[in-house]
Amino acid sequence: MPTAAASPASAPPSAPARREKSMPQKAMEKMGLERDIDLALHLPLRYEDETRLTPLREARHGQTVQVEGVVVDSQISLRPRRQLVVVLDDGTDTVNLRFFSFYPSHQKTLAAGQRVRVRGELRGGFLGREMVHPTFKAVTEDTPLAASLTPVYPASANLPQAYLRKAVASGLARARLDEILPAELLPDGLPSLQQALHFLHHPPPSTSVLTLEDRSHPAWQRLKFEELLAQQLSQLQAQRERALLRAPALPLAQGGLHEQLLAALPFRLTDAQRRVVEEIALDLQRPQPMHRLLQGDVGSGKTVVAAMAAAVAMGAGWQCALMAPTEILAEQHFRKLVGWLQPLGIEVAWLTGSQKGKARKEMLARVASGEAQLVVGTHAVIQEQVEFHRLALAVIDEQHRFGVAQRLALRSKMQAEARRIEDEGGPLEPHLLMMSATPIPRTLAMTYYADLEVSTIDELPPGRTPIVTKVFSDAKREAVVERIRDEVAQGRQVYWVCPLIEESEKLDLQNATATHEQLSEALAGHMVGLLHGRMPAAEKAAVMSLFSGGQMAVLVATTVIEVGVDVPNASLMVIEHAERFGLSQLHQLRGRVGRGAVASVCVLLYTSPLSDTGKSRLKAMAETNDGFEIARRDLEIRGPGEFMGARQSGAPLLRFANLEEDIALVRQARHAAGLMLDRHPEAAAAHVARWLGGKAEYLKA
Structure with a gap:
């Protein structure tokens, strides 16, 4: 839409508040532009050069130029659609200015005989050269040109540039930009903060x-x-x-629970698992809280490392808690931990939000008394009414999938436990072990995770088969169904993942319920199950039990199966509308297969046209199975804000640095x-x- 000097939207923000100004003010608040420093740090997206005039006879087709002249004709044309057509003469040539949206105030500014300054892209038109919707303002012959490049700021529909420029200029003038940083800590050759900001808001015309x-x-x-x-x-x-802070020091006892667990496991730990177990055990022996991230690719065996850490704590007479983002993942952990620890006399408790009434009260009582030595569950584990007897270690799986509020609640919970559990030296805060199957690229480890110690499992257990990833257009859907028939005929199992549960009027995506019906019909004689997040917990558990037990041939699911599901007999993963998923999510889903000795395939079905981002994601998936390389490319594509989920408060914490x-x-x-x-x-x-x-x-x- 054109802008004019007379437009109400361009009135300075310092003018008396009137009703029509409320929308820009609200838009600024929504963008977080409330303090003077917020405005000073609201930097331009790009710049327009309004410091010079270009004679029309020298201007080239496709060039964005600023010209000044007198309006020689201005009229409303109704063909081919209603528009304001203005002819401007700068003394060297004429140009047509065309506006499809305009107000009476614009007609007044652009009336015949008026002198105006116009900026826009010059293009060829049916009646000669023209500019469509250029910016313009009324001027006199002695109106000075801009002394610096004109900033174009990130804005919104209800926040015109003219209004925003004045607001930013006012904020920049008022903001306290005194030097805080000692000079000896600054890299050489950098200007002061005040100089830098004034320059970036108003760079001189000579700037590159x-x-x-x-x-x-x-x-x-x-x-x-x-x-x-x-x-x-x-x-x-x-x-x-x-x-x-202080934490319980958890010594390793000769022949203790951790050694008993190691001896009882039905498999040998890899060298990488042994290394990280030792790193964690050393941390747990110190009287300061451990704050460690355990990262390892999909299927690298993080759960058994967490079990070994828990065994150290429980062997020293303390309790542990393990928290996962979904009930399905939490239940997978629970089943494994019960299988490993129950024979050693350890009671493992199950705690989720779906538990109600008497069963929940009994479970809470067992946790509070210390009878339950290991508590496994969802975010219900950190609710206020959950009170531990002697909590020494908290383990969080897929920590990046918890929201900010849940993480802060966990910290508050741990601080509450510290105040409750004291010895002669004061409060004792639990140790914290976070686990992630999304490896952290080196640059993120140096910035957002700089406060963490990081342990890495960089080796997969033996017997894992490489996964072949194929990318197909959804036009090959029937061929994929035929491949599924072959797989289930050989006694193998298949996942089919969809992004939606039911039909959406906004998104034309294949949905889980419709796919379930279609596959049930196409695979008559074989059990096809459906799993999604809206199902009751008991129903989800029943479906997973049938699939895990081998009775169900195909499981149609939403992304609730993204993490934690371990079915070695599943050899084929189909992901519908793969272009809609994030790269780390695709890698997690792919990791549900390839867990047995049978060669496995992941099929990514996409719908055209593909965006550049979609192409980049599918290309990365087809080219590598390496989770660290996937993470590096994911960070490259999405940036740190999205990559990290909700560790930050809505907006990316790094606005300027890359x-x-x-x-x-x-x-x-x-x-x-x-x-x-x-x-x-x-x-x-x-x-x-x-x-x-x-x-x-x-x-x-």
């Missing part, structure tokens, strides 16, 4: 646009360093605060953070408050 767009200009480098330093300070501070491109700045920020906390603690606190505010808490969650 390329250095602005690729963010290599020293002003951008200063902003990135400030942001990375705040993030590193927050993480390092959290790590240091945790080192001051983890892959700015690795040198990450290293400099890490080094500076330690020095700043040691030498300038007050400046460190002020810097974190300026950049992160309340979001610093989410980094620790």
Whole structure:
């Protein structure tokens, strides 16, 4: 839509509030532009050059130019559709200005005889050269040109650029941009924060646009360093605060429960599993809380490592809790842990939100008394009414799938347990072990996970077969069903995953219920099951039991089977509308097959047309089974905010820095953070408050 000097939307934000201004104000609040510093840090997406005029006779087709002249004709045309057509003469040539959306105020500004300054893309038209919906404003012959490049800010439909520019300029003028960082900690050659921000909002015409767009200009480098330093300070501070806390020291007893479990397991641990078990055991022996992430690819055997850690704690006379994001995953853990630990005299309790009444009360009583030494469940484990007897270790599986609120609730729960369980030295906080089948790329480990110790299982158990991944258009659907017939005829089992449960009017996707009906008809004589998140817990458990037991040939499911499901006889995974899934999710789903000795296949069915992102994801899946490479590409495609789920508070915590491109700045920020906390603690606190505010808490969650 065109803009004009007379447009009400361009009135300065400092003008008296009127009813028509409420929409831009609300739009600014929705974008988080409330404080002066928020406005100062709201940087342009791009710039327009309004510092020069281009004579029309010198302007080229396809070029975006600014011209100034007098309107020689202005009229409303009704053919082929209603539009305002204006002819502008700059003294060297004429150009037609065409507007399909316009107001009476625009007609007044663009009336014959008016002098206007116009900026837009010059293109060929039926009646000569034209600009469609250029920006414009009324001027006089002595109206000065802009002295700097004009910023174009991220905005919304109800927030015009003219309004936003004035608001940002006001915020930038008022914001306190005093230097917080000690000069000796700054990389060489960077401007002050105030200089950097003023430059980025109003760069002079001589500035290389390329250095602005690729963010290599020293002003951008200063902003990135400030942001990375705040993030590193927050993480390092959290790590240091945790080192001051106390936790139960859990010694390893000769012939203890951990050794009994190791001897009783029906398989040998891999070298990688043994290594991480030792790393965790060393942490548990210290009187400070462990804060460790256990990462390993799909099927690498993280559950048995968690069981060994739990055995160390329970062998020392303490309790453990294991929490998983879904009931299906929690139940898979529960079954395995019962099988391994119950013969050794350990009681494993099951606790989920679906438990009600007397059964729940009895379970809570067993947990509170200490009778239940290991408690397995969903987020119900961290609810207020759950009270442990002596909790020493909390294990969280697929921790990135829990929301911020749940992570903060877990931290509060652990702090509550610490206050309740004290010895002569004060509160004792439980140790924390987090597990993830989504490996963390190196740059993320240096930034968002800098406060964690990381253990990596980089070896798969023997006997796992490689999975072949094939990518097909949904036009090959019948051929895929034929392949399923072959698989089930040989006694093997198949997963078919759909993104929806029922039909959606908005998305034309193959849904789980319809697919279940179609496959049941196509595979008459074989049991085809349906599993989705809306089913009652007992019904889900019954379906999974039939599939795990081998009676069910095909399981049609939504992504509730993404993690935790372990059926070695399943040899084929079909993922419908694979282009709609994230890369890490596709890798997790693929990991449900290839768990036995039979060669396994994952079929990714897609619907055309594919977006560039969709193509990149499917290409990565077809090219590699390596979870670390998948994670690297996923970070590349999605960026850290989406990759990490809800560790952050809605918006990505890194707005300016790029983890892959700015690795040198990450290293400099890490080094500076330690020095700043040691030498300038007050400046460190002020810097974190300026950049992160309340979001610093989410980094620790």
